[in-house]
Amino acid sequence: MAENIFLFIPNIVDYLRVITAFISFYYLPTDPWSASFWYLLSGLLDAIDGHLARMLDQGSKLGAMLDMLIDRCATMCLMAALCHFYPKYMLFFQFSMALDITSHWFHVQSSLMKGGESHKKLxxxxxxxxxxxxxxxxxxxxxxxxxxxxxxxxxxxxxxxxxxxxxxxxxxxxxxxxxxxxxxxxxxxxxxxxxxxxxxxxxxxxxxxxxxxx
Structure with a gap:
């Protein structure tokens, strides 16, 4: 019976990261303590999923893509909120978002074209x-x-x-x-x-x- 990649434990952890990140985004405008708690929890889960993938031998291309995209999107959403709080520095945050997304996208595509398993393997x-x-x-x-x-x-x-x-x-x-x-x-x-x-x-x-x- 074929393995269900979607139900790999590290990938389930990534789904939890998405949920905790969006809870954080909900609180960002008004409640810094709740927003910080859920954002940091999402980051903690990020540190856990890689260890689980290696320990359980459940590394996957889907997991690597999820990991990279969740990282990028979480940081991007935080910087979008910072554009609201610090409108004078909006251009800086916009540049940071564009650079982060573009550099990682190019890097992942380059790795895939060269047959790399992950954007972290060069x-x-x-x-x-x-x-x-x-x-x-x-x-x-x-x-x-x-x-x-x-x-x-x-x-x-x-x-x-x-x-x-x-x-x-x-x-x-x-x-x-x-x-x-x-x-x-x-x-x-x-x-x-x-x-x-x-x-x-x-x-x-x-x-x-x-x-x-x-």
Whole structure:
């Protein structure tokens, strides 16, 4: 009997991520504490699904696509809310959303065209910065977490700076610490977009040369 990929445990966790994310979006305009709780819960489930996939041997292309798209959409919806709270910086958030979606889309398509199983698996000929970024789980976790923290703290500091610690609000302190790492991650996204574009262009060249030799 064929396995039902849709009922793989990691994929069920991803469905829960969608539910918790939308609960968070519901509270975003008025209730920062409920919104933050459900958003962070969705992020925690993101950390769990990968471990379950490896532990249960239930990795799948569907799961990899779900994981990537839920990440992108959750961050995009948070930034859409930030456009409302910080209208003067709307262009920055719009650029961030466009870069995030475009770079990951190009990267995933490049990986699929080259026969890759996941956007987190690169061949050794790829950009060395991207190779270390995606192959070192500690670096990947720190950078992704810092990026999420930056936008989450922008959201929370709109309502409150947080408990005061050494004369500065806790949420503000986390915001300042995470900001440089978030900007570095944006730079990595640009590198990712450039590398993926080059890979796709090389595939185009190879396909055209193959057609000419027929």
């Amino acid at each position: 061949d050794l000929s790829a950009n060395p910065i991207l190779k270390h970024y995606y192959h070192n789980r500690i670096i990947l976790f720190v950078m992704c977490s810092a990026n999420e923290l930056f936008f989450c703290m922008l959201y929370l500091t709109y309502f409150t700076p947080g408990p005061t610690l050494l004369g500065i609000g806790l949420f503000q302190a986390i915001l300042y610490i995470s900001a440089p790492l978030s900007f570095i991650k944006a730079g990595i996204s640009i590198l990712q977009l450039i590398a993926a574009s080059k890979n796709i262009a090389l595939i185009d060249q190879s396909d055209r040369e193959a057609r000419k030799t027929k």
